[in-house]
Amino acid sequence: MTLVKTEPSSGSAVHVVTGTGIRPSSVASIGARQLLICCDTIIQKTDILADISMATGLFMGIGHVPWNLITPAGLADTTALTAYPYQFPKDSPFGGVLSLQVNHTLAWMKAVRYYRVIVDSMPRMDTWLDLKLNTANGKYEIPVEFKPEEKWGKAGCYAIHQPGEWFMNSDLGLIMNSSSITNGKRKMTIEFYTNAGLKVSQQVFFIMIDNNRCTAAIDMPEIAGVSATTECGMLRYGNKTDTLSIRYVASHPDLQATCAWRVGRAGKGTVPGVPECSVDGPVQHVPFLFQKDVGTLLGTTCPSAAFYASVYVYARAINGFGRLSQYDASSIVAFALTL
DSSP: OEEEOSSOOTTOEEEOOOSOOSSOOEEEEETTTEEEEEOSSOEEEEETTTTSOOOOSSEEEETTEEGGGBOTTSOBOGGGSTTOSSOOOTTBOBOSEEEEEEOHHHHHHTTOOEEEEEETTEEOOOOEEEEEEETTTTEEEEEEEEOOEEETTEEEEEEOOOTTOOBSSTTEEEEEEGGGSOSEEEEEEEEEEOTTSOEEEEEEEEEEEOOOOOEEEEOOOEETTEEOOTTTOEEEOSSTTOEEEEEEEEEOTTOOEEEEEEEEETTSSBOTTOGGGEEEEEOOSSOEEEEEEHHHHHTTTOSSEEEEEEEEEEEOOBOSSSBOGGGOEEEEEEEEEEO
């Protein structure tokens, strides 16, 4: 059984389960670790992380990114553990709404009753809702608001889940909107306390916050300094050796993005046999320049043809569960080459 991310990236398909029952037909996820697999005669339960060496400790990580797969620069690098099923592009920054994960069960066993999350020198004061299990009917339907308390003169203390209380998000420790934090490398400290206020342990790490938006723009194509108009889109050429030029922007303030550039003819997708018409790569602060002779773009059968040029810029920031596509940008123009 293979776990496939819907958005292609390095490691987007990961083999996670072998030895299933006969004819597995459907899968249900119950948390980050376990799957229920419906086979011909059985429903099989499997732990997809059972054979993977996971991070230990009271603080677990951000979303599906374990704390030990966050680099000293504050970037997610799940590629360092190739068997890990929740893969992200190497050295992804964080952004959006972040879900910090805490091992509540282990914390209770170690006599921990409260924890704090401190960003730089400020304790977080976030509130969020989760659903608690109704043991009478087995449904997660009781809304519970989690909010900080002041304990022992310390603001921003959150209570550890008590035994016998089951929540839909069993490891959730904080929902934090990172747009309230300045972009850049931020120091995070997770402190754990006993009921009497004794600090049992703390974990310090850095995360790179990047809530910047991408930029995409395309100038109308030109030949010999004459541009196609945005009204009609027609661009005349003198002979097929003329050079067509298109300047376009694919950028990001911190260059934490990638881009896809495409030039297509008619309804057949990108111009066949022209690698420069289909380019994927990093962004840059200065505009790109696409240049190609008219004859190569028209091909051997078309004296005139309609074209499109498009650029899509993909933000690299993640929230621990997926890429933040709301920070993407795109642009497209249409034009026609004619004598």
